[in-house]
Amino acid sequence: MTNFPSIIRKWYQKNGRHLPWRETNDPYKIWISEIILQQTQVKQGLNYYQHFISKFPDAQALANASENQLLQQWQGLGYYSRARNLHLAAKTIVTEHNGLFPQTYKKILKLKGIGPYTAAAIASIAFGEPRPVVDGNVYRVLSRLFMAGIPIDRTEGKKYFEKRAWELLDHNNPGTHNQAMMELGALICRPASPLCRECPVLVFCKAAAQEKQTLFPVRSKKISRKKRWLHFLIISQNGQTVVQKRIENDIWKGLYQFPLIETKKYSSSDTIRKKLGKALSDGIIIEKTHQEKYLLTHQELDASFYNIVWPKNVVIPQTFNQLKNEWIKNENIQGLPFPQLIQKNLSKLIKP
Template sequence: MTCFASKIREWYQLHGRKLPWRETADPYKIWISEVILQQTQVKQGLNYYQRFICSFPDVRTLAAASERQIMKHWQGLGYYSRARNLHAAAQTIVLKQNGLFPQTYENLLKLRGIGPYTAAAIASIAFGEPKPVVDGNVYRVLSRVFAIALPIDTSEGKKHFEKLAHKLLDVNDPGTHNQALMDLGALICKPTSPRCHECPVSSMCEAAAIGQQAQFPVKSKKISRKKRWLHFLIISEQGYTILQKRTSDDIWKGLYQFPVIETGKKVPILHIQEQVQQIFSDTLKIQKIHHAKHLLTHQELNTLFYKVNWPKNRPLPKTINQTRTVVVNNKEIAEFPLPQILQKNLSILI
């Protein structure tokens, strides 16, 4: 066990990634980086981190920001609940803890949006608390090195890997150990085509010894995606367009979108035409102008966009389907936090 820790530490000192959040012991900056990098690759997350820290350099500025400001900075990262949780946790730290960041694993867990992995990362890196981190990279490394066939998506498997990670942990410098293990998984022990010839623990790796690296880690379930059809209505008049804020506990909560009709299956344009006429009690014509598919972890979104032929000089409605609308100058739409599928297609929609 000690040999494993020393080997990955030596490798990390020579080959570890140079990243801005590794040049500080500030728990706030480490927290922001860890949350951004959940479900996000470092290459993409780095730019978001730099912009986020530039705008919100400490917990007080984050707590004081508006939801719209934060969501705009998060636009394109997905999993928007992360941004809402950051905001809520920052406000808790400022209001209840006088702006002082929690310094222990147990207290970090009390903050909204911080689970065992993030709490362990902050506690070990910022405060030297001996807590192992177990993320996808760590699961992959440990399952291959020790040829562990327990599925990582079961409670039994998670407990086993947590115990093993704790046994392997360098308690004298847990932060460096955790970062070394994560980098090893990200740079060397990759999901496909692992670079075993460069791995510092290849001589210990049981999966490599039998040529079965691709069999690990083991999962008991396959991800299935729910299919959804979202029909967005672009309703404009004299250079202004309607947006609505998503408020339900669903994807993109807190972001703005064009009014939408959702169907459980693919439907002809005539069906959407009839829906539009029912909503507005008028024979408004629509024209389909774009169709794009967007894949999320558990959902397949078919997004279709329709131009609504709105009567000239008729005021745009203040509510649609009992949801309040925002009438926005077309030149200012891009300033609103929008789902990425809308943002990247704005030029052909408006």
């Protein structure tokens, strides 16, 4: 495969998509794009990237932002720990590196939330350091090229494919090479229905030669999802609604939600009313507005929303003024960072 690097480089230069983070050597912008695209398709991630860079154009701006400002920009991307890690890393860049992004793989790897893949991508693309990147697309390309049945989600598999990636790396053009490998996996060597006839390196592909390309890559684990039943209470009075900030080490940490009751199985409106007990005065109506399922990588959420409206002159029990609950004017609710599950339903839940 001595001419492999030059073949994919020429293919990439001719066929690669024009994306803003590919038209810069700014390590900050490359970093932001890599973190956004970890769990997001390019088509969706592009808009998020552009808005994010517009709001926080450099590490200093990101470091100076409040957590709420940052999480609001991150709404819909999920995995909110990534946003918090970006914040911490930006502060480190400002305080420990005088606002200048670290320029070597080893130093970049020390930043909060940056692993070997992201560090290699930044170091190779921004600074030309010879480091191979191995993301999901590259795992797929390598596993098919070498028809390697080693599971990519095991330690031995990660070591094997990293070694193969080093063997193929173009040390003179590591950044372009890495982007070409990722683009090949995204556009040609797709998970299903790969476009093998259009592949510039088909001649090297052992899996394609035996028409077994769809059998690779191999994984040892199957994703199992924990099921949770969430009951959100929309408690309103005098044009204000109760919200609370999630502070526990769970999904959506740092985001806002409405008061929540979690049950171990599906529960009816009557059951929720009984759980609230004396907190609900006689005559106060609890109305279930809608219910929907929401999938996270490792969790399946069954979410129900309940509308509870108190008359103007009826005192709301102290129960609902605990756990750092906040009363927010309805017209200001949209300005808070909510999980996408709640954010997409706000217009139905809250009336200004």
